[in-house]
Amino acid sequence: MISEPKPGEWLDTKDFEHVVRLTPLVSLDLLVRSPDGRVLLGRRKNAPAKDVYFVPGGRITKNETLADAFKRLTRMELGREEKIENARFRGVYEHIYSDNRLGKQGFGTHYVVLAYEFTLALEGASLPTDQHGAYEWMTVEKLAGSPDVHENTKAYFRKPQP
DSSP: OOOOOOOOOOOOHHHHHHHHHHSOEEEEEEEEEEESEEEEEHHHSSSSSSSEEEEEEEOOTTTTTHHHHHHHHHHHSSSSSOOOOGGEEEEOOOEESSSSSTSSSSSSEEEEEEEEEOOOTTTTTTOOOOSEEEEEEEHHHHHHHTTOOOOOHTTTTTTTOO
């Protein structure tokens, strides 16, 4: 019997491969600021964007509301659950990569990203290391000039074009 996944449930590898190959993924990126305005970045362990600094975030699963995805992703990526109502929606972005998390040849990854910004006092907190091997709090100026920060992350902090 065919059934659909429950909210927050990951797809098996074969199904996930088909989805990544054939459709865009919808995700949330978390623009976390410290009380003094610095931005939390993590060095990604996995493709796409492996080995560069990126904001925390992740994909929304089938049948998962934005509010539930936000709670799950903040818990998984920051080690504490936060509510979407405490964040400011910053816009829709598109991230297109030539590679994929599965390491398969012949197709890349396309994300449609909903970016949310909020302030948290997390300095000194033990952050999860499943997705990011190291974390750093950077000023916008530092991240904008760093070759170790992915261009898709830099785009969140560029001044809007007139």
